[in-house]
Amino acid sequence: MKYVDEYRDPQLIRNVVREIERQIDPDRHYRIMEVCGGHTHAIYRHGLKDLLPDNIELIHGPGCPVCVLPMGRVDDGLSIVEHPGTILTAFGDMMRVPGTRGTPLEFKARGSDVRMVYSPLDALRIAQNEPDRHVCFFAIGFETTAPSTALTLLRAKELGITNFSVFCNHVTIVPAMRAILDSPDMRLDAFIGPGHVSTVTGCRPYEFVSRDYGKPIVISGFEPLDMLESIARILVQLREGRAEVENQYRRIVPWDGNIPALRAMAQTFELRPYFEWRGLGFISQSALKLSDAFAAWDAERIFDVPGVRVTDPKAAQCGEILKGVLKPPQCKLFGKECNPEHPIGALMVSSEGACAAYYRYARIDEPAAATA
């Protein structure tokens, strides 16, 4: 159990918890989805569930980029580095995500030239430094990260760097939310909207949530106080029978988003007709690919990747957890075969993955709760 005094501003926390208790209907069960993996991490890390009434259930959403990438795409990306003279670059999280023939890190250990980078610009720099090799960047992420790939592509074009390509796996959050809202086994009352994604997209793209589905959505910051305040605002909307888009994270998120970022994305990417998400299946217009103007930098066109589809290991429940139908410890492999040292699913790799967050923080609380 976490004590209120451990938070940075205990009095403010106490006030907002009191407000939540005032707004809540004790006879009702509330299911609120936090869309963003950063929120999932923060909820476990801060022990927020201990502050909330029992009838508020937080459902973890699909907003962890490595978690939603199906295994086939990992295999496809790794097939690129098997072409002679290629270097595959990826962010740290991606390095530990298993494909059917191993993780990028394991490919590296077996002699493939796989390198971790902290920025897509690092990958471009390697291409400049090693003109005899081809450098491919394994791009993942939502709208938070897609603009950085876009600017890197624009720079590659401007500088005429032709030994560089992008294996594009950027996805967009809104179609995934729509798929979840349309899914028959998903009953949600409201959303905590993503903070960082919204700095790019702004708040307008979420209007369909309230308009078409009648659900409140509050874009939220990542501090305990932010998230509790967002939950309080959701409860106020539900009590008053309103469904609106609210921006709790106004200090960072502009209503109209980041215009230069959206412009850079429009210049370099176009929507794929459909894309497969782990756990959610094929979702139309939910991912980005390089536009024709950037065909020369598109790894999928240069290397003719196999486009394999593979199913997750049988006992793994990553899909059910991504859909919010099961909680991490309900997976048979959780904490046993699958743990942060030996992840079987990507949800155990990323700090934004529900399984890794649960493993790191929630387990510590549980024995304490049992002995109390």
Add this chain to the structure above:
Amino acid sequence: MAIPGQIVECNADDPLFAKVDVAGVRRTINVGLIADPGIRPGDWVLIHVGFAMSRIEEDQAREQLELLRMLGEEMPAMEEVRGYAFSDSPEAPT
């Protein structure tokens, strides 16, 4: 992960890049996503994978650093900033 930093120097030759200070570590980052008016020394920004994503106030920067500490993400964040290799190479646009 969004890392707060303060712009210490702009790049006259290539205005897309600027030098930033993150808790004492100085690196070059890309500032092409910051809308007009352009970035100036002293401005605070949130950084993600080598790019300034948004301009923030100084006290928000401190809050963000505190948040990274609370989330146990401070070390990985500093590792990320130190790791921006594009700003180290001899031909780096600094």
